[in-house]
Amino acid sequence: MWDLDFFLIATIESLHQITIGELVFLSEQELVDCVRGDSEACHGGFVENAFEFIANKGGITSEAYYPYKGKDRSCNVKKETHGVARNIGYEKVPSNNSEKALLKAVANQPVSVYIDAGAPAYKFYSSGIFNARNCGTHLDHAATVVGYGKLHDGTKYWLVKNSWSTAWGEKGYIRMKRDIHSKKGLCGIASNASYPIA
Incomplete structure (x- = not known):
């Protein structure tokens, strides 16, 4: 926890x-x-x-x-x-309209999310755009979406900060494919998100 x-x-x-x-x-x-x-x-x-x-x-x-x-x-x-x-x-980020609500929130500030981090491809991610087909929506890990981007080929991604040290992934971060045509997003990233307000 x-x-x-x-x-x-x-x-x-x-x-x-x-x-x-x-x-x-x-x-x-x-x-x-x-x-x-x-x-x-x-x-x-x-x-x-x-x-x-x-x-x-x-x-x-x-x-x-x-x-x-x-x-x-x-x-x-x-x-x-x-x-x-x-x-x-x-x-709470509304989870009923796919990744659009998450994108709107992340445009203003980092957002806490839950994801399914159980797939070996996630655990052993090292670089590039993560797009594991075996990534489910059993939310078992917390992370922070700190940004988003798009590659020259048009591939969209979330920039996610993880807690598994800077030796994991891209110095502690993972780029997860965005806009995958699923309400919950890749690994359930858009299922349960929240952020602080002042």
Whole structure:
């Protein structure tokens, strides 16, 4: 579930940079310690719980004040009261009109998504446009869509940041084929997406 924390925080840090003009590193550990998600985290429950936690609290604490420890601990109430990124809400990207709604959201800021990362072709991706035919829609992994593009031959793609280190893929990123004529998108990328709002 911790990859969800990192991608959720990445979208909030990006929004803070876009709206305030200041890049602040925010606390993943606060979410690990203080947000209790449901057992269906990969189906959106955790992200919604985390966004609601941040909204109800009025913000999220900085990484410097509530540093990452790499393990689940008790919520530190004293530390979690020092919100840096404030007044954060969230929006779900409508999943009923294919990748168009996701494109509209990504045009403004990075978006947290769930994808099916179970296919060996995804796990061992190294470069190029990913277009695995055996990629399903069993959403088992969180990632962040940070952009999109188009090659000279007209092939459209999503630029997706992964959590498996910079040794994976294209320095930690994957270019996934876009506009595949499926409502859910490749690997379900358009099925369950959300982003923070200020």
